[in-house]
Amino acid sequence: MAKKKFAKLKISSRLLRKKARRLSFVPKKHCRFCGSDEQSVMLDYKNSPLLRGFLTERGKILPSRISGTCARHQRELSSNIKKSRVMALIPYCAADF
Numbered sequence: 308m309a310k311k312k313f314a315k316l317k318i319s320s321r322l323l324r325k326k327a328r329r330l331s332f333v334p335k336k337h338c339r340f341c342g343s344d345e346q347s348v349m350l351d352y353k354n355s356p357l358l359r360g361f362l363t364e365r366g367k368i369l370p371s372r373i374s375g376t377c378a379r380h381q382r383e384l385s386s387n388i389k390k391s392r393v394m395a396l397i398p399y400c401a402a403d404f
Contacts, residue, residue: 336375340384350383352390355397361388366400 339348348357361369361376361384368388371381391397 338375338377338380340380341377350380350387352387352394353396355391358384358388358391358397362397364401366398 340350361374363369368385376384388397392399
C-alpha cells in the first residue's frame with residue numbers, strides 16, 4: 308500500500324493573531340473609581356480635566372472596554388460628561404478636523 312500524502316494547510320494570519328491573543332496574558336482593567344477607599348477620584352461634571360481623559364480626540368465618549376470603568380461608573384461618567392457639555396465646560400466635538 309502506498310502512503311497517502313496529506314496537504315499541509317496554511318494557517319491564516321488572522322487565526323495566528325487570534326491564537327496569540329488567547330495565549331498571551333493581558334491584565335484585567337480596573338475601574339479607577341471603585342478601587343480606592345478614600346475616594347480620591349470623585350466624578351463631578353465640574354472636573355473637566357478628568358472628564359477629558361475619557362473622551363477621544365474627536366469628542367466621543369470612550370467605551371468601558373477601553374477605559375476600564377465598571378458599568379455603574381460608566382453610566383455615571385457619561386451622564387457627567389453630557390452635563391458638562393450642556394454647561395459648556397467640554398465641547399461637543401473637536402474644534403478642528
